[in-house]
Amino acid sequence: MKFWTRFAFALAGAITLGALTSSALINPNFTPINLISESQWIIAVTAKKTDKDGIYEATIQTVLKEDKSKSALKTVTLDFTKALNAEMKQFLVDLVMKSGPTPAILFLGKFNDPNAQNDGGAPAEGGETKAFLHAGGKWVDLIGAADGKNWGLVQINSHMEGTWAGSSDMLLKAINYTLKDPTADFPVKSGSQFIAPVKIGTVDGLLRTRPVDLAGNGKWSLLATSAKGDRLYSYDAAAKAMKDVTAAKKLSSKSAAFCWADFNADGKIDLASFDGKALSIFAQQADGTFLAQPVALAADALAKCSALAPVSTKDKVGLLISGATAPVIVKDVLAKEPKAESLAEGGLKGDALGKSAESIVADFDGDAIPDVMALFEKASLFYKGKGEGVFLPAVKCDVGTGTGAYPACLADFDGDGRLDVFCVSDDGARIWQNEGEAKFSEWIRVSGEIAYISKPNGGDCFTGDMNNDGKQDVLITYTADNSAQIFFNRGFRSFGHAHDLDVQENQLLPSSEAAQKTGCLGDFNADGAHDMVLGLPNGEVWVFTRDTADSQSLAAIVSLAAKDALKGPVNVTGWSGDRCMGAWSVLPGVTEAFFGTKDAGPITVKWQLPGGAAQKKDIQVDTKPKRFELK
Structure with missing residues (x-):
């Protein structure tokens, strides 16, 4: 029939x-x-x-x-x-x-x-x-x-x-x-809200806003960078507000490019800052202030610098400098006469790949050894890591930023334990899914509402968990013609537009709706909930704090200690029973693994340090977020 x-x-x-x-x-x-x-x-x-x-x-x-x-x-x-x-x-x-x-x-x-x-x-x-x-x-x-x-x-x-x-x-x-899983869930909305945003400062020539954990204790500050002078903001618990601590910290950096790492191996992270002409290390002192130390690096190594990143070498933290056609590495940045050298002899160059963006250091192939992905507009150069600052010659990788060479962010949107790459550009966003063995394919066209609601003119992006459900979400800011957007992950790389967090729809900050210069996510008030920061073209920096008055913000949070030689970045995966909650790339003071959960209970975290054995630990989350430090 x-x-x-x-x-x-x-x-x-x-x-x-x-x-x-x-x-x-x-x-x-x-x-x-x-x-x-x-x-x-x-x-x-x-x-x-x-x-x-x-x-x-x-x-x-x-x-x-x-x-x-x-x-x-x-x-x-x-x-x-x-x-x-x-x-x-x-x-x-x-x-x-x-x-x-x-x-x-x-x-x-x-x-x-x-x-x-x-x-x-x-x-x-x-x-x-x-x-x-x-x-x-x-x-x-x-x-x-x-x-x-x-x-x-x-x-x-x-x-x-x-x-x-x-x-x-x-x-x-x-x-x-x-x-x-009888508790399986595919959320239909983010379920989160912001309280009224607060302007915390104005930065002349603002370039980027990024979280930083200066003390390694989970209390995140915010660095707002500018070649005219950076500003540092930290949360004042008594005042319940972010305060400008730049002068108190004696930070005098001017950053066209920057990164954080423990360059002098004293257990505190330092700031590497390029002001457009010269490179300096701002070493964090025992009292939390910073002391500038110029780096006597030849000018030609910095001539085309587009970004900086820390990279582990044999016994020190090296510095990776992204350039016009290929990145170079400075293995001892504090040496009397530091020297920039190629990551590897031979291999491809980026001459035909468009404008150079940043180089991302992360374990892309799952062997517990960091690799380098040098991003360009049309594709990237992939240097497989062999350990201790040694890399194989570059091969071409499909991951490209798109027009504009704006910053990218790492994520694990499909929860398979492999790091994906998210890019924004003048011509639209891209989701580069890691298919294994550092092979990537682009999938935004079949990734939910982000495929048709996200817009061209993307200028910055950042990964977080905006509803503590253990799925990684993404923020996009725009250089023109659009308000910032957050897309929440329903699971397995299917995104919904977070209307309840949308700045324009909720009329949170009309002055930000035409364009933003930069943005990021982070838990700046240490309540277990990711907040949002937007930096505007006029230099204003605004914080949008998550409203947690009527809900618990539960999570298992994993950080990496800044001690001795750089051990990271390290991939950390979270597990709820036999379900992978995704991977995070963890770097001291820069990123942490954040496994949100709606319910109290155990979350298993797994990791492997370079050269070490695979490890795991059960973290019992009860009535508040639980932190664990890898050492």
């Missing part, structure tokens, strides 16, 4: 290929939890063409949710001739057959979606049994027979993107997560 025929063709006159590019806002009434729980049968299939036009045989690779009446089936038939028209037919064939090795996923069930209209969505309560195929990041309406053997592909269903907007490989992970 045929069914769903009336549904499939009632909309034939209204549906066009315009729906192929449409997008749906998150549907709060029909989440992946509803889809999976109300499905009677879920299978993953791979298809191949038969000798009949439009008829494909699909092998069942995995039965994700069993329907015993169909347990004998090993294959199903996909009939593309049932498409609304020839154009739709060809689109659907290409969609299914050009999706690479990832299987398509077939759902069959009687679904209840109170939000659905007559637009191809899951039917409202009491509606008909329906079936969908997810392939290539799109949803397809199916018609078929009750035995489950033969399926006709009719049209794209854009309404279902409100349930899940993402790639099919991520949906597979989401299904397995949901079936195994």
Whole structure:
């Protein structure tokens, strides 16, 4: 007996290929939890063409949710001739057959979606049994027979993107997560809010705002950099406000480029600062003040400096200088006559890769040894780390920043324990997913609302957890024509626009809506909740503090001690049972691993120091955030 025929063709006159590019806002009434729980049968299939036009045989690779009446089936038939028209037919064939090795996923069930209209969505309560195929990041309406053997592909269903907007490989992970974990959750909003923002200062020539943990105790300060003079702000618990402590800390840096590290191995992090002409180390003293020490580095090593980063060498903290065609390393920056040298002999240069951006030092291939990714607009140079400041010659990596060579940020958006790279640019944002062995592919087009709500003219970005749910979110600031945006991670690299944190929608700071110079996230008042900082083109620096009055901000937080030679950055993963909560790249005083949780309980953290054994520790989170320091 045929069914769903009336549904499939009632909309034939209204549906066009315009729906192929449409997008749906998150549907709060029909989440992946509803889809999976109300499905009677879920299978993953791979298809191949038969000798009949439009008829494909699909092998069942995995039965994700069993329907015993169909347990004998090993294959199903996909009939593309049932498409609304020839154009739709060809689109659907290409969609299914050009999706690479990832299987398509077939759902069959009687679904209840109170939000659905007559637009191809899951039917409202009491509606008909329906079936969908997810392939290539799109949803397809199916018609078929009750035995489950033969399926006709009719049209794209854009309404279902409100349930899940993402790639099919991520949906597979989401299904397995949901079936195994009774507490599985795919949030439909961030659930967080800011209190009224506060201006903490104005910095002439403002370039960047970044958090820094000066004492390594989880009390984060804020450095606002400028080639005309940096400013340092710290939280005053008595005043419950951020205060300018630049003069009190005797910090006189002027930073066109900068980084933090313990360059003199005294257990305190120092500031390396390039003012556009010369390099200096501002060494943190025992009393927390800073003492400037010029670095006698040849001018040619700094001529094209675009960024600085710390890098571990054999027994010291070295300095990585990003340049026009390739980064150079200074292995002993405090030597009487420091010398800049190539990271490796031979290998590629970045001459044809566009403008140089920053170089990121991180363990991208999971061997517990930091690598270097030198970012350019069109691609990057990847130097595999061998340890103690030794790197293999550069090879080309696909990760590119896009036009403008703005800062990038690290994240693990899909929770697989590998570091991804997020970039913003004049021509739009990019999500570079780490596929393993330091191979990357770009996936923003199938990553939820961020694909169509984020805009061009991105100027800065930062990763955080804005609702303490253990999923990594991202902030984007814009150089023109847009207000700053936060996108919350629903899980497995599917993002929603955080309307409840949106500056423009909530009229929090109208003067910031046209453009921002920079921004970052961090827990500046030590309450366990990430706050937001925006720096404006006129130099104003504003802090948006999370409102935690009516909620607990729970997290397991892992930092790395600044002692002796640099041990990092170190990848730290968090685990809730057997579910990976993602990886963070942890560097003393600069970044920490932040595993938010909605409920009290244990979180297991795992890490491996360079040259050491794999380690783990269970952190019991009770009524407040719990910190743990790697040593």
